[in-house]
Amino acid sequence: MTTSGAGHTAGEKNILHASLNRHRDAVLWKLDGLDDEQLRRPMTPSGTTLLGLVKHLASVEYGWLVETFGRAGEPLWFDPYKDEDMSVAPGETTEQIVAFYARARAAADRTIAELPLDAPGRPAWRDVSVSLRWTLVHMIEETARHAGHMDILRELIDGATGDHRPVTEA
Secondary structure: OOOOOOOOOOOHHHHHHHHHHHHHHHHHHOOOOOOHHHHHOOOOOOOOOHHHHHHHHHHHHHHHHOHHHOOOOOOOOOOHHHOHHHOOOOOOOHHHHHHHHHHHHHHHHHHHHHOOOOOEEOOOOOOOOEEHHHHHHHHHHHHHHHHHHHHHHHHHHHOOOOOOOOOOOO
């Protein structure tokens, strides 16, 4: 989904959603042109990989923007509470992880479209109530933070830099 220019003068929900989409798109752009080995290559002492960050972001989109608001997510094949969402197992494919992220985004987008910003939610893993507005801001922060990590990892892999896909002239 390309969001360049979207949301600059829209209502609050549309602005927040456009900001989230901009960072989501940057996450996917960081994968472009890399092979499977590069996407899985641990680039930090903790083992952080580009593909692991995508898996993590999919997991937190389901948690914060789907399950928190009482909507059904998909069954996970890993345990995010044991940080299994930050790593990619040998049997997991790039296509599987990217498709997982696409499904998480679509499910989250349905929540965003269907609920007002003041809709209450309650994450199962925390004893707190949150609004959709707070959750959108949180997901923008989370996605932007990890997109920044991905920018650094990508630069270490092949020297490519930039926080967002360049706009190409038609």
